[in-house]
Amino acid sequence: MYAVGVSDHIMIAHSLQGETFGPAQRLHGATYEVRVEIAAPALDADNIVVDIGLLRTALRETLAPLEYQNLDELPLLAGANTTTEFLCQWIHTALVKRLGARLDARLSVTLVESPNAWARYAAPLA
Amino acid sequence: MYAVGVSDHIMIAHSLQGETFGPAQRLHGATYEVRVEIAAPALDADNIVVDIGLLRTALRETLAPLEYQNLDELPLLAGANTTTEFLCQWIHTALVKRLGARLDARLSVTLVESPNAWARYAAPLA
Amino acid sequence: MYAVGVSDHIMIAHSLQGETFGPAQRLHGATYEVRVEIAAPALDADNIVVDIGLLRTALRETLAPLEYQNLDELPLLAGANTTTEFLCQWIHTALVKRLGARLDARLSVTLVESPNAWARYAAPLA
Amino acid sequence: MYAVGVSDHIMIAHSLQGETFGPAQRLHGATYEVRVEIAAPALDADNIVVDIGLLRTALRETLAPLEYQNLDELPLLAGANTTTEFLCQWIHTALVKRLGARLDARLSVTLVESPNAWARYAAPLA
Amino acid sequence: MYAVGVSDHIMIAHSLQGETFGPAQRLHGATYEVRVEIAAPALDADNIVVDIGLLRTALRETLAPLEYQNLDELPLLAGANTTTEFLCQWIHTALVKRLGARLDARLSVTLVESPNAWARYAAPLA
């Protein structure tokens, strides 16, 4: 198994819905370091999993609509409870659309929300 | 697959038994950064894997009896050769007791013992 | 010169006022890792600059009113343009009040706002 | 599953062949942080996956022939397009030779090439 | 004293001249994480030391001519022994040209060349 990963970050505001979230029900915010990794069973003719420049660009374009936004008022996310887990999956889905499906590959998206907490979503790149 | 992780740390003294350990057979110590991650196939109604506050508290309570202790003299660990691998598993078992079993979830415990060494134990949350 | 430092973090929402800030004029947010350091010319009878537990508690209590808040609506910060530099200084002032003045010591407050940007305010602990 | 990991680093020059690589086709260089991890289903009589001193030494010896070299002119790598993915696998193969095969264990080699990019190769320790 | 900092990175090849450098006399390379910080005694009307977007752009433009280059053959650095210390100062000088002199401010440039080595040059922003 080969893998390639790149990271970027976004700064957003949001609030979480549900008593479970305690003070995080208030409007607050986060810097998310976004780490994405593509794993595949073989390398291509260039000895790579994926063109890292292409992956970096796809990630930046995927994150752009979230950057410096209040997620509570973003039409793109209307009605969603934007937990870190949810955002991992939302970015995963958006990245697959940009990169195109690859049935043999797996895409993992990790959001680091603070020096001691993070979430991840991993599923086939499809 | 979704996952959520949190980290904390402890500072302990101990010695390791067996020639394999060379100078680490002497009484010495470590700061362990403890990183725990729960992975599950689906989110609950709140769009989370687990309540992160609950996970953080469970981890703190699990680590408390080890904090600022000499593990060689801790009744809780009597007779154990407290390698980093062993401590990962001990914390795993103690965390499962606090969190309760979840047959569909997997718990991973990583201890980072220095800027260039770490160990991990991962098994079902059960 | 001796120094002791501790770190903590907060997650907040805010917006910045002024064309200079471009898209950061929109309501967004940040995780700030807050690193504070006290420097002094000599150690006390306990061989320390300051009781690290006391410093950690003072920092936590100083940050508590900002935690999970929208700074734009926080009476405590009414009228302020809450840039990272400003927040460093605000925390500095609040920490001095909690710790008490020490004419020979210097307090530095650093806020890391993303993997590649930070700000700092340093001045006498007075 | 138990795992143990250690890290080291090398500083090398190389160029990449193929239009995909854009400016990285020019002779340039990298500091690679090399993180290796061995995972196994059980601990040995010493409560460890592998002697960490032995693993550290094997990694150092494996990296030594690459250290401070221009990979484009290294006979050891003649004809190879030395992408980060390729180097992960090359180090994996060389480490297995030093450590000896262990059918029940898995070896993962990660190269971190910059603050926001990395690659990995993971396969049985055999 | 207020300060603002941003970081970026470059990947270069070079060799060092002089017996002091041992194996680093061979053509090798490095990923340099470049951390720059501007310190000033007061904030401007926007509550900032410097426009962080402007600083980030100035740093990127300063680093661009070094990116993916073999410094031994770069006319810009002809005749120089490109130690990490030297590169810190070279980047400092180039950044001052882009940012313009500010007599009250100080600019510090740190290059992190590996997980355990770095160099810095700090001088007035002039």
Added chain:
Amino acid sequence: MYAVGVSDHIMIAHSLQGETFGPAQRLHGATYEVRVEIAAPALDADNIVVDIGLLRTALRETLAPLEYQNLDELPLLAGANTTTEFLCQWIHTALVKRLGARLDARLSVTLVESPNAWARYAAPLA
């Protein structure tokens, strides 16, 4: 001002004397990441502050007598209350002996004891 820094680490046991230290009065331990930096006003003929290999070796030799030790029973430190601040100064003194005095240079020694606490001692390299 130019500076060069290197880091290493040690794993030790110790206890702290005095009610101030609360639970840290018990025998416990720490992994200390040790970061040392030499600052000087000018570079030598090789464009460096100090030979980094020489600095690394001097640091390793300075730390060796502390490595895997219980500081409470180390004759070298007899009678000392081995706080992090004290250890910074002790390492500073020992490093100056190995490196030799340089009247124009300043040596800073930082010990990172956990992900959120550190201490430092800085004084002339003399």
